[in-house]
Amino acid sequence: MATRNPYEALGVKPEASEAEIRNAYRKLAKRFHPDLNPGNKEAEARFKEIASAYDLLSDKDKRARFDRGEIDEAGQERPRAYAYRGFAEGEPGAKYHAAEGIEPEDLDDILAMFGRGARGGAGIRMRGPDRHYTLTVAFLDAVNGARRRLTLPDKSLDVTIPAGVRDGHVLRLKEQGGPGLGGGPPGDALIEVRIEPHRFFRREGDDIHLELPVTLGEAVLGGRVTVPTTSGTVTMTIPPGSNTGTVLRLKGRGVPRPDGSRGDQYVTLKLVLPEGGDKEFADFLREWAPKHPYDPRRGMEAP
Amino acid sequence: MITFEAVCVVADLEPAELEAWIHERWVLPESGSAGWVFQEVDVARIHLIKEMKHDLAINEEAMPVVLQLLDQVYALRRRLKEVSAAIEALPPETRAALLSRLKEPPEC
Numbered sequence: 534m535a536t537r538n539p540y541e542a543l544g545v546k547p548e549a550s551e552a553e554i555r556n557a558y559r560k561l562a563k564r565f566h567p568d569l570n571p572g573n574k575e576a577e578a579r580f581k582e583i584a585s586a587y588d589l590l591s592d593k594d595k596r597a598r599f600d601r602g603e604i605d606e607a608g609q610e611r612p613r614a615y616a617y618r619g620f621a622e623g624e625p626g627a628k629y630h631a632a633e634g635i636e637p638e639d640l641d642d643i644l645a646m647f648g649r650g651a652r653g654g655a656g657i658r659m660r661g662p663d664r665h666y667t668l669t670v671a672f673l674d675a676v677n678g679a680r681r682r683l684t685l686p687d688k689s690l691d692v693t694i695p696a697g698v699r700d701g702h703v704l705r706l707k708e709q710g711g712p713g714l715g716g717g718p719p720g721d722a723l724i725e726v727r728i729e730p731h732r733f734f735r736r737e738g739d740d741i742h743l744e745l746p747v748t749l750g751e752a753v754l755g756g757r758v759t760v761p762t763t764s765g766t767v768t769m770t771i772p773p774g775s776n777t778g779t780v781l782r783l784k785g786r787g788v789p790r791p792d793g794s795r796g797d798q799y800v801t802l803k804l805v806l807p808e809g810g811d812k813e814f815a816d817f818l819r820e821w822a823p824k825h826p827y828d829p830r831r832g833m834e835a836p
Numbered sequence: 837m838i839t840f841e842a843v844c845v846v847a848d849l850e851p852a853e854l855e856a857w858i859h860e861r862w863v864l865p866e867s868g869s870a871g872w873v874f875q876e877v878d879v880a881r882i883h884l885i886k887e888m889k890h891d892l893a894i895n896e897e898a899m900p901v902v903l904q905l906l907d908q909v910y911a912l913r914r915r916l917k918e919v920s921a922a923i924e925a926l927p928p929e930t931r932a933a934l935l936s937r938l939k940e941p942p943e944c
Contacts, residue, residue, distance in 0.1 A: 558891070559891070559892050559893050562891060562892050563892050563894075566887075566888075566892070568884050568906075569906065571909065571910065571913055572913065616880065617877075617880040617881055617883070617884040618910075619880070620876060620877035620880050620881075621877070621880075621881075621906075621907075621910040622910050622913050622914045622917065623914070625875055625876065625877035626877055626910055626914070627914075628864055629864065629877075629881070629907045629910070630907055630910065630911035630914065659933070659934060659937055661930070662927075662929045662930050662933050711927075711929070711930060714930075714934065
């Protein structure tokens, strides 16, 4: 460690008197004594320098030899065998703590001593941490809303799933998270909603999409059919001459919105021939088809 | 375990001076069958008091105040270490939240 000239270390002139040197040392030692500054490494280093400078300059003989250049300022460090700070904080020091009337304090008081700001006294009141959970919700529960119980290791939470909730939405349950510190409120429970897919409903925004199989007769001749919606079945009219891919709209039969309105349900028709074929129909087509040619693949030729 | 006589030699103190400190309760040795018995912490404290009194010119009137404040500092540091240990044992998210709160500038 680079050591400063002892006069500089004590901030005195080379011609300073013994009394001046002693006073300078006292002033600096009171400020930097490591037992008076526990845990302050800078003070400790500074004190070493001050003490070794004082050791040299307070000894008339050593000072004279230093002034004549016979010895240098290095190697004058006084060994300090008795560092009070080394004991004071540990178990052996406890009797002096007790002697001064320091009672064990509870955590709140100790945290208050961190002093939130110079005004002090405010203490640390800390909100607990938020906790994150995932809740898997059935498709129809997400559309219509539901109440679910989320069972956690330490508690169970009743979760209200709002109607129309979207996949990935995060529900916040106030003060159901981790406990607070120092009397602070608990954190929140944040519950991410995952919506399971449905067997035949599909959701796009606030609209529901459904593929509805229809018979050849219903498609060609039209008719009334029952259609499932997320809120029960409704009757829908299929216009004559409908086709696979024809889309019909059921207004207001989609997902509820926060403002009370609802999206729509779109029904895409899918023509389904009778299972196993039908001989009578096949015979009819053998007659009919050659007389009524049409090309549904018009415009699909490769460029 | 160090005897009264040994402490006076080690610390280079007049027995009367050390006796006075004990009566003032600046130093708290235990009473053994053969008189006072000192621990290492007591000897270190005696060295510190001597240094403060003789080198730093802290007089008899000021010494109790200095010692009382010093004892409070060490008691607090000890308690603080216990708090630190308790913080160490917290769940990581709580610990991180607490540490980040402690780093925030104080409210004003």
